[in-house]
Amino acid sequence: xxxxxxxxxxxxxxxxxxxxxxxxxxxxxxxxxxxxxxxxxxxxxxxxxxxxxxxxxxxxxxxxxxxxxxxxxxxxxxxxxxxxxxxxxxxxxxxxxxxxxxxxxxxxxxxxxxxxxxxxxxxxxxxxxxxxxxxxxxxxxxxxxxxxxxxxxxxxxxxxxxxxxxxxxxxxxxxxxxxxxxxxxxxxxxxxxxxxxxxxxxxxxxxxxxxxxxxxxxxxxxxxxxxxxxxxxxxxxxxxxxxxxxxxxxxxxxxxxxxxxxxxxxxxxxxxxxxxxxxxxxxxxxxxxxxxxxxxxxxxxxxxxxxxxxxxxxxxxxxxxxxxxxxxx
Amino acid sequence: xxxxxxxxxxxxxxxxxxxxxxxxxxxxxxxxxxxxxxxxxxxxxxxxxxxxxxxxxxxxxxxxxxxxxxxxxxxxxxxxxxxxxxxxxxxxxxxxxxxxxxxxxxxxxxxxxxxxxxxxxxxxxxxxxxxxxxxxxxxxxxxxxxxxxxxxxxxxxxxxxxxxxxxxxxxxxxxxxxxxxxxxxxxxxxxxxxxxxxxxxxxxxxxxxxxxxxxxxxxxxxxxxxxxxxxxxxxxxxxxxxxxxxxxxxxxxxxxxxxxxxxxxxxxxxxxxxxxxxxxxxxxxxxxxxxxxxxxxxxxxxxxxxxxxxxxxxxxxxxxxxxxxxxxxxxxxxx
Numbered sequence: 001x002x003x004x005x006x007x008x009x010x011x012x013x014x015x016x017x018x019x020x021x022x023x024x025x026x027x028x029x030x031x032x033x034x035x036x037x038x039x040x041x042x043x044x045x046x047x048x049x050x051x052x053x054x055x056x057x058x059x060x061x062x063x064x065x066x067x068x069x070x071x072x073x074x075x076x077x078x079x080x081x082x083x084x085x086x087x088x089x090x091x092x093x094x095x096x097x098x099x100x101x102x103x104x105x106x107x108x109x110x111x112x113x114x115x116x117x118x119x120x121x122x123x124x125x126x127x128x129x130x131x132x133x134x135x136x137x138x139x140x141x142x143x144x145x146x147x148x149x150x151x152x153x154x155x156x157x158x159x160x161x162x163x164x165x166x167x168x169x170x171x172x173x174x175x176x177x178x179x180x181x182x183x184x185x186x187x188x189x190x191x192x193x194x195x196x197x198x199x200x201x202x203x204x205x206x207x208x209x210x211x212x213x214x215x216x217x218x219x220x221x222x223x224x225x226x227x228x229x230x231x232x233x234x235x236x237x238x239x240x241x242x243x244x245x246x247x248x249x250x251x252x253x254x255x256x257x258x259x260x261x262x263x264x265x266x267x268x269x270x271x272x273x274x275x276x277x278x279x280x281x282x283x284x285x286x287x288x289x290x291x292x293x294x295x296x297x298x299x300x301x302x303x304x305x306x307x308x309x310x311x312x313x314x315x316x317x318x319x320x321x322x323x324x325x326x327x328x329x
Numbered sequence: 330x331x332x333x334x335x336x337x338x339x340x341x342x343x344x345x346x347x348x349x350x351x352x353x354x355x356x357x358x359x360x361x362x363x364x365x366x367x368x369x370x371x372x373x374x375x376x377x378x379x380x381x382x383x384x385x386x387x388x389x390x391x392x393x394x395x396x397x398x399x400x401x402x403x404x405x406x407x408x409x410x411x412x413x414x415x416x417x418x419x420x421x422x423x424x425x426x427x428x429x430x431x432x433x434x435x436x437x438x439x440x441x442x443x444x445x446x447x448x449x450x451x452x453x454x455x456x457x458x459x460x461x462x463x464x465x466x467x468x469x470x471x472x473x474x475x476x477x478x479x480x481x482x483x484x485x486x487x488x489x490x491x492x493x494x495x496x497x498x499x500x501x502x503x504x505x506x507x508x509x510x511x512x513x514x515x516x517x518x519x520x521x522x523x524x525x526x527x528x529x530x531x532x533x534x535x536x537x538x539x540x541x542x543x544x545x546x547x548x549x550x551x552x553x554x555x556x557x558x559x560x561x562x563x564x565x566x567x568x569x570x571x572x573x574x575x576x577x578x579x580x581x582x583x584x585x586x587x588x589x590x591x592x593x594x595x596x597x598x599x600x601x602x603x604x605x606x607x608x609x610x611x612x613x614x615x616x617x618x619x620x621x622x623x624x625x626x627x628x629x630x631x632x633x634x635x636x637x638x639x640x641x642x643x644x645x646x647x648x649x650x651x652x653x654x655x656x657x658x659x660x661x662x663x664x
Contacts, residue, residue, distance in 0.1 A: 057522060
């Protein structure tokens, strides 16, 4: 959110004006010929015990944001305040301490587990990293964690290939929980799973949130899932947050043409109406035109959208949008 | 359902098995379905239920010798495609029945241009002069909504976006005006906005050419927007079939009901999602009796031993659950 609207101490995570530019190198000397503005001024906050849904099409910068929150990438601008402290200024052991607090669950349960480590070892790794040296204690805690995510005790010695996709995702969740984090970044955690398994994992995430007061940053492209699990939603497009607000407000009274287009292109089970698609493709993030990034596909585009870049502003209580026309929508 | 003379494709009691280290897996175990002219039929199911294998069987694409069609027939315009020799199958494949796959990037050849690949499909089936083929390629790309088609014909697959690649696949599939288009999860790898564009494109093309579409997916949300009729598959079987409306409003199979209830949506926020317990059974070790009984809330003793027959609810609505059928018709005492 914008700096003036934030109250230090109230939210767990505050992101202000976050930026990440990737250089594009060309030619023999690998000279930088341009910049891809993957994340270009992103603001949001995650409150304790709440879920923020981050939605957007592929290439909009969702995962880059996630990687910066874990310090897997360094930000090029802006601040990431975790419990009021800017994580970009952390070094060495402090980064380790941050990763004990902020964990991630990945999309692909096949690619994110080491095939040579048993489920127990994968979860134990986290405990070892936070300095629990007693083997007996570690074993007991791992078994407790596996039970917590709904896996049987025998799972300890089994290897990833012996599990189904849903079970592997449960191992990923147990591994993230092992260090007792406060914030878990869920990067498309259910999109690789079957429908009947998706509901099981969503329920598990919800129950764990209630039990431990966890906060989630839930990244997904599936608006049905995001609408189900999120308290707040941020809609991203080409490195910008286009709209940010409480989930219900965003779904019912969206103030941005992109959010509206996104919502109308989502198929709803049981509905038979034809879906209204948004025309065109996401433009290349390399050298985007001046002005609003959505101008090329926006049905409401007008002259000033092509000239001036619009900043993020408040359109309602906790509701922000990046569109000139937001007040009239 | 439409009268019998409108039936374009009819699959009867199809069974396909695969040999593996674990023994023989019955991927498809007695599946029957029909597609009428100009209709969009969906096969819905989770991974490993046999939906893709059913589609591949139609085109004779089951990898031999690992897999084999062990029973059943596939009648396309009265001609049985099972056991047909390769030469006659090739005359049908791409010409009368075409297929669009899930991942356009793996289905396109990276070392040939888009133009070459579409032209190849045309040249195999029709003897046209070069300039005519070129004309056809251009108009196909225009049809599927690709901007500046003349330039795109010279492009290689990696130069296009995911949505454009899928459009090219559709152009290729439509190149010989097939009567049946099989689309196997064509939008699963795409963004929602692109997905809705592709769905609209398929609907428009269908209206224009009267092509029948067999659409295979796991996504119930997509299904409800495009299908006229739905077949729900589970563990190699069709467990329920009906019109789209009836599947969503009055499903008669516990599996379909469970799937529909478990879909997350904003309206269910704060509630526990009713999920189906357990996982899909391994095709090599399916349970006895009804394959769904270990996960079913309505299962009674007989479900463990008796194979469930299709129960007829009228108007083409069939469901493979005798327990619910008897309770509806008043013979049983279950809900």
